[in-house]
Amino acid sequence: MRIKDLTLDEMTPAQRAVADEAIAGKRGRVPAPLRAWLHSPELGRRAQHLGAFVRYDTSLSPALSELAILVVARFWTSHFEWYAHAREALKTGVSPDVIAAIAARATPPLESEADQIVFDFSTAVVTSGRASDALYARAVAALGESGVVELVGILGYYTLVAFTLNVFDIGLPDGETSILKA
Structure with a gap:
């Protein structure tokens, strides 16, 4: 992996909040791309919200x-x-x-x-x-x-x-x- 894969203990409070939100959501874990996006917590937060919608909540089967x-x-x-x-x-x-x-x-x-x-x-x-x-x-x-x-x-x-x-x-x-x- 080209970018540091942060452990929960290494995360800033903003990064930890995004990771915790993903874990508490429908995925139940930090999805693979969020491991990189956490280096920009706001991008990570917004992207994982979009991802949860398009993965689980669209009108498509x-x-x-x-x-x-x-x-x-x-x-x-x-x-x-x-x-x-x-x-x-x-x-x-x-x-x-x-x-x-x-x-x-x-x-x-x-x-x-x-x-x-x-x-x-x-x-x-x-x-x-x-x-x-x-x-x-x-x-x-x-x-x-x-x-x-x-x-x-x-x-x-x-x-x-x-x-x-x-x-x-x-x-x-x-x-x-x-x-x-x-």
């Missing part, structure tokens, strides 16, 4: 959210993000074949129209920063306007997470290896 997160993790080859969210995706019912295909940068065998729209929209947005009018219309028809706004929020937040994990070289837990190839 957990499976659709995890599908979008996997697209981001794979695009940026974020090993820790992939490690954490491939497991979560399985728990939400995302097929192992879909996860393997995304890992291999192949077309996943998606079963529902909503899955296909989330995959297509997420792929377009992370690769170009845009969605065509037709794709946007499909997404709104399937997810509603608030769902599309929330999907864009998921993509943006998890891009921030991927950048943080990659730039600060926050590695996998001991004994774990990544399946992602560059």
